[in-house]
Amino acid sequence: MSTVLVTGADLAPQALALLEGHEVIYAGKTPTESDLVALCGAHDPVAIIVRYGKVGATVMDAAPSLRVISKHGSGTDTIDKVAAQARGIEVVAAAGANAAAVAEQALALLLACAKSVVALDARMHAGHWDKATHKSLELGGRTIGLVGLGAIGLRFARMADALGMRVIGFDPFARNVPAYVECVDLPTLWRESDAISLHCPLTDGNRGLLDADTLAQCKRGVIVVNTARGGLIDEAALLEAVRSGQVAMAGLDSFAVEPMTAGHPFQGNKNFVLSPHIGGVTSDAYVNMGVAAATNLLQVLARQPAVAG
Structure with missing residues (x-):
């Protein structure tokens, strides 16, 4: 046997x-x-x-x-x-x-970032009522940039389109891209996106794709979502971009080193929404x-x- x-x-x-x-x-x-x-x-x-x-x-x-x-x-x-x-x-x-599972996790992280779900939940449990002072971000009419238009990226694109978002994407290998996804080059994607979601495999060619240089090309206050591989992001550069306000929020399900160890600089930062690489983990x-x-x-x-x- x-x-x-x-x-x-x-x-x-x-x-x-x-x-x-x-x-x-x-x-x-x-x-x-x-x-x-x-x-x-x-x-x-x-x-x-x-x-x-x-x-x-x-x-x-x-x-x-x-x-x-x-x-x-x-x-x-x-x-x-x-x-x-x-x-x-x-x-x-x-x-x-696992396309449906990961795409749904990406949407959950995007919404958590745009709607301050985690921070408001913590405030409510602490007895606060922030209705008079809080304003969330409306995603309808804004632009989402997708890096990778495979099974997961296209599933997420459909969700973003349903929210009324403009969907742009970069994937030199993409086939059968629906009409509601506008294919662009990376410089255009960095420049025009209000939120960016990564859905590509990690290769030697795209390691550290989001680094100090590419993050600087993005709109100030961009949201970054990653449910792909942690190595796509230069984590030190992302931390600095979040601290400076260049990145408003980051919703991350994957990290350069997994499992994340205690004392990681993302921990305790209210502008990071984190999950332990469970996007594809559903029954x-x-x-x-x-x-x-x-x-x-x-x-x-x-x-x-x-x-x-």
Whole structure:
């Protein structure tokens, strides 16, 4: 019986049903590289489903039978794709499986920032009534700039359009962009957006995309939302931009280092609305991503029969 290693503590029952006939081994909620190497050495999996942690060359070399690495989600930046290619290991992702969940989280963060949801909640619980002094931001008629127009970005675009926002977007790889999304270049997006939401994968080419230079090109008082990857933002530059008022609010679900450690400079700043990278973590997305990850790896295994040795 061949083995599938899951870099997590669980998998949706619907996904496990698809993997019947394979032995499924779990690495736990926070697997380290040494944990994964040890498990690969002990079980020699033909496939790895990546939920948490990173899978690099050292892990791959510990599993000589490994033929496919399947991401439980859409972002594959935690997988060394160059090392996988060199070893003939296919990398697949559950693109779109969590699109609804992440797009809704982006909308929640945008609204929380525009409507001061967190700050007003804290004031109300402390016994205050700020109706006479507080004014929220109306999003209707304002411009939202989306970096990335894949499954998540386009889902969010539809929500923003429904709010009456002007939607502009940048994605050189986008296809079938609806009429209500105006495709622009990045300088235009920085210049014209009242709010910016990131929906692109993290690559070597866009790391630190939002930095001191690009933030300075934005409208003063812009809202920044990130439900993609923390590495897209230069966090020191964003902190300075928030402190100076160049960025009015930032709603973030992903960070350069995860989990966020105590004492992070974003903590305690009322102009940051934070969530622990749970945009794609809903009961529905959990099933969708698990099923897609299992389906994808089974398709690769069916296409690449094991080499007798």
